[in-house]
Amino acid sequence: MNIGIIGAGSIGILMAAYLGRDHKVDVYVRREEQKDKLNKLGVSCDAIDQPVSIQAHLLEQHNLGAHDLLIVTVKQNHIASILEKKLPDYTPLLFLQNGMGHVDQLLDHPNPVLVGVVEHGALKQNDNQVLHTGQGSVKIASVNSEDNLKAIINELNRKDFPFFYHTNYYEMLTSKLIVNAVINPLTGLFQVKNGMIVSNPHIKQIAKQVCREACQSLERSFEIDWKRVLTIAEATSENQSSMFKDLLEGKETEIDAISGYILQKSPVHLPYHEFLVQAIHALEKEREVNL
Amino acid sequence: MNIGIIGAGSIGILMAAYLGRDHKVDVYVRREEQKDKLNKLGVSCDAIDQPVSIQAHLLEQHNLGAHDLLIVTVKQNHIASILEKKLPDYTPLLFLQNGMGHVDQLLDHPNPVLVGVVEHGALKQNDNQVLHTGQGSVKIASVNSEDNLKAIINELNRKDFPFFYHTNYYEMLTSKLIVNAVINPLTGLFQVKNGMIVSNPHIKQIAKQVCREACQSLERSFEIDWKRVLTIAEATSENQSSMFKDLLEGKETEIDAISGYILQKSPVHLPYHEFLVQAIHALEKEREVNL
Numbered sequence: 001m002n003i004g005i006i007g008a009g010s011i012g013i014l015m016a017a018y019l020g021r022d023h024k025v026d027v028y029v030r031r032e033e034q035k036d037k038l039n040k041l042g043v044s045c046d047a048i049d050q051p052v053s054i055q056a057h058l059l060e061q062h063n064l065g066a067h068d069l070l071i072v073t074v075k076q077n078h079i080a081s082i083l084e085k086k087l088p089d090y091t092p093l094l095f096l097q098n099g100m101g102h103v104d105q106l107l108d109h110p111n112p113v114l115v116g117v118v119e120h121g122a123l124k125q126n127d128n129q130v131l132h133t134g135q136g137s138v139k140i141a142s143v144n145s146e147d148n149l150k151a152i153i154n155e156l157n158r159k160d161f162p163f164f165y166h167t168n169y170y171e172m173l174t175s176k177l178i179v180n181a182v183i184n185p186l187t188g189l190f191q192v193k194n195g196m197i198v199s200n201p202h203i204k205q206i207a208k209q210v211c212r213e214a215c216q217s218l219e220r221s222f223e224i225d226w227k228r229v230l231t232i233a234e235a236t237s238e239n240q241s242s243m244f245k246d247l248l249e250g251k252e253t254e255i256d257a258i259s260g261y262i263l264q265k266s267p268v269h270l271p272y273h274e275f276l277v278q279a280i281h282a283l284e285k286e287r288e289v290n291l
Numbered sequence: 292m293n294i295g296i297i298g299a300g301s302i303g304i305l306m307a308a309y310l311g312r313d314h315k316v317d318v319y320v321r322r323e324e325q326k327d328k329l330n331k332l333g334v335s336c337d338a339i340d341q342p343v344s345i346q347a348h349l350l351e352q353h354n355l356g357a358h359d360l361l362i363v364t365v366k367q368n369h370i371a372s373i374l375e376k377k378l379p380d381y382t383p384l385l386f387l388q389n390g391m392g393h394v395d396q397l398l399d400h401p402n403p404v405l406v407g408v409v410e411h412g413a414l415k416q417n418d419n420q421v422l423h424t425g426q427g428s429v430k431i432a433s434v435n436s437e438d439n440l441k442a443i444i445n446e447l448n449r450k451d452f453p454f455f456y457h458t459n460y461y462e463m464l465t466s467k468l469i470v471n472a473v474i475n476p477l478t479g480l481f482q483v484k485n486g487m488i489v490s491n492p493h494i495k496q497i498a499k500q501v502c503r504e505a506c507q508s509l510e511r512s513f514e515i516d517w518k519r520v521l522t523i524a525e526a527t528s529e530n531q532s533s534m535f536k537d538l539l540e541g542k543e544t545e546i547d548a549i550s551g552y553i554l555q556k557s558p559v560h561l562p563y564h565e566f567l568v569q570a571i572h573a574l575e576k577e578r579e580v581n582l
Contacts, residue, residue: 202576206566206569282493286491
């Protein structure tokens with residue numbers, strides 16, 4: 001296939017490296033420096049023998065060409081600016097963000113819209129290198145059209161980088177969102193690894209209330225999701241969540257895309273979520289001050 | 292006067308040093324080592340020229356003698372064990388704890404019961420030395436009997452260590468409790484100095500909700516108390532709260548005596564207080580692990 005990837009953060013580079021082995025890949029970035037480096041050196045991933053050649057372009061100057069699939073890997077707050085651009089007609093768009101705030105804007109999009117959940121661990125090393133820190137898969141579901149979806153997934157899928165089809169995008173995304181909404185802000189606030197959600201009984205007590213509120217807002221089953229949160233926190237007990245990492249590195253977190261979305265969907269007050277949104281913003285502000 | 296002081300932490304030593312200049316002071320402690328040191332060296336305070344002689348006794352072995360006033364400075368969770376002892380009849384008891392949980396047990400006590408709010412900064416250096424880090428006053432009110440109260444205050448009061456009479460113990464203690472309930476857990480959770488309650492807008496937003504809940508529980512005016520909290524946080528902006536310090540030093544905090552009391556008094560859920568009580572216990576547990 002001819003694949004375009006918008007954004008070259010950790011997930012963008014990981015996708016480019018794995019998909020670039022079998023497909024023609026164009027990567028669209030914001031910075032000239034990153035574009036030049038990608039064109040000169042290709043993309044490197046520790047799990048792949050040698051650098052993979054791709055073509056890089058500046059997102060601002062270059063029209064998005066004719067692609068069989070456009071994968072959008074920018075952070076959620078940059079999606080609006082992508083949607084303002086002229087997107088090629090009929091090309092399926094695959095969105096790989098955390099959170100769900102962007103999905104509402106995509107429901108009526110004329111192009112086929114797909115959303116994906118990335119269950120890989122990936123750590124960006126620099127502008128063209130990524131570490132594949134956790135082997136996983138990418139689940140894909142359609143938001144507005146199933147046309148060709150299974151054929152696309154079939155083309156992307158490889159044993160060492162699997163893609164799976166999911167029937168229900170809402171169920172797929174809310175399921176991920178609940179886990180993120182419990183694990184991310186609490187590990188960020190207490191500055192602990194994922195396992196503390198289970199092993200510190202007081203954090204667990206707070207986590208339970210956060211999960212209960214999130215399930216109430218998204219109309220999901222608390223019993224099922226709470227078990228899943230605990231299972232995932234245990235399975236990833238030694239990992240730092242992305243929000244914990246963002247705070248450590250003095251970066252803006254995705255708290256508004258995650259907990260903010262859940263708050264916005266709820267008809268009633270969710271005091272634990274309100275507390276956490278303010279608390280994470282408070283820490284973002286403290287970290288800025290300390291930088 | 293003949294004054295007994297139970298407990299020789301920072302406040303106990305500070306009291307012994309200032310009152311020992313004009314009164315006969317006996318101090319009751321738990322540890323033999325501290326008793327011996329106090330008897331040998333007296334008590335020292337950086338603001339007082341020379342060590343002040345007092346008599347020290349072991350609380351377990353020695354009956355509480357005949358005193359004109361017994362001042363209880365132990366932490367709130369040790370009060371029950373003090374009340375189990377044989378206390379001398381008729382002797383006024385002055386309690387100087389943070390929190391209010393102990394006051395309910397004192398309402399029907401046969402002795403005159405007084406409570407005080409200590410607005411001094413004091414930092415214990417070792418078993419017989421204290422730094423007087425902030426000049427303030429001690430406010431005293433009666434819980435069950437006004438007999439002799441003004442005469443006692445008159446005897447204690449000195450220009451460089453003032454005591455004031457307060458008419459309404461409930462108003463005096465709840466007023467202090469509200470301030471502690473907002474500033475202590477939040478500075479502990481975010482590991483910041485008092486001033487951040489005002490200068491970080493997100494912490495301020497959480498503080499406002501905590502203050503609102505506390506005022507609801509204790510039936511106080513939110514508008515008045517919120518202004519007072521902000522004034523005190525600003526006036527003490529460079530200070531570390533006692534709870535922040537306790538967490539830094541890996542000590543047990545007074546969260547149950549402060550926020551726990553407010554929760555217990557409230558007929559309705561107070562989600563911010565529930566969150567904070569769990570959060571501070573979570574940090575106590577993390578600190579233990581890290582020690």
